[in-house]
Amino acid sequence: MLPCRYRYVIGDIQGCDAELDALLREIDFDPVQDRLWVAGDMINRGPGSLAVLRRLMALGDSVVCVLGNHDLFFLAVVAGAVSQGEGDTLHDLLEAPDLSELVDWLRCRPLLHVEQGFAMVHAGLLPSWTIAQARSLACEVEHVLSRADWQACLGDLWGGKPVLWSEDLIGPDRLRIIVNTMCRLRFLSLDDCIELKPKGPPEAWPRLRPWYAHPLAQWRTHTVLHGHWSALGYRDMGEVISLDTGCVWGGRLSALRLEDRRLFQVEGQPGCASETGD
Template identity: 40%
Template sequence: MAHYFVGDIQGCFEELQRLLSKVDFNPSQDQLWAVGDLVARGPGSLETLRFFQQLDGSARVVLGNHDLHLFAVNAKIKRANPSDHLGPLLSAPDIDSLIGWLRLQPLYQEFPEHKLIMTHAGVPPQWELDTLRTEADRVSAALQSHDYISSLIGQMYTNGSNRWHDSMTTVERNIYCINALTRMRFLHSDGSLDFGCKLPPAACQDPDLSPWFEHAGIINQTHTLVFGHWAAVMGNVPSTSIQALDTGCCWGEHLTLWHLESNQKITQSRLKKS
């Protein structure tokens, strides 16, 4: 069995299919891992969700910030970003089934045999593995509850829970977990999350900010961390124990597939619009 990890698809379904054909992906034998943001700016969000739903046990997915935003848009508590192409998905006859499937997807995936952790944006450096499991599993339980829109999705649009501490309420812990695992890029020197700067690391001029993966982390001392989310990084990280897979396909760059067993990366450039 081969294990392939793909960066942020964001509705770039045709590029995904071409990429998988390059490696002769066979769902009866291989497994496809996706770092989240299955939907949004590309034209094929509907096809992407249907594809992963049909893969069933041959796919391992984590939720990204755009996937979480889809829940709010579908519930009509937020409007779709004009630059997203969610119309066909939102009006699809199987939208309820697709939303139900997406709600079952976690914020992290663990591959114990290879000591590997996959999240959308990364893992807070100060978190141990048990903390990741506890916090992310609680968010998943809330997401799968009947009142998930009011109790979780409707409350997650805040930058307030940006620093981890023991006295946080359950709501604050859930929001911090979502912010850290799906939105994190730069951290301040005190470890708090920064939501303003989205530049490449070398272009950031704020001396108090540095990429989360440059902070001394606990989990990446024992595990490989796989993440996406930060297209400006373009896969360039300073550690062999971290794999950055978002290479900006939806922004005109390319989609990246990492083959775990051979440690090789295969890419597919963004297709030109007709």
């Protein structure tokens, strides 16, 4: 493989394979020279989850994907810990002849990717976490998901508590707050408690604070790349770049080239999904 030419970061794909194909052609992606980073939520809600996973898997070492809440939800469905709801589109995955290979690949993806001053996570980070601490905490969850008995832990990862981080947390509570932060977080209360229910733009919740807005956040040694929050759209805030531009809701699929911060976008197909759930 040749030295890396460009790194492209893509926001939430959510099963929009036609748009992913168009975007890769738009950026003239070369898997020999370029690297693709995907900020989680590769699947669900859109019509082509199976095609998306197979496409990403085929890219081998040319792609780095972090897990999002929809990716973990799929693993939980496979494990029997949760059931599909209205709006979920996982049937093609669940009925695929290569289901076991897809699952094994997905559950071995990281929650956080750190490289050369950048940190990519699906949702967010807590203000008290340094990047080194966050990477260590992500590894705790990744270790559990990579074990042979991974299915047994999936039910423990669901739920909204605890809401306040403490290094003293152990067991399922510790894993759950790590997952909720990195895969589901949008808002914090003013005393740094996790608020999972509020959605929409930050302006709609004046008594809450976006996770990235804490003035003393310890992760500010790196530029954080994230998805998950389609109401933000694309925002380059310097130390934080939001990349979920709502493709599955009829918005756009976006790719940011890290070397010069040039943005590339393709239009989503209207009516592909209705926005419900995270």
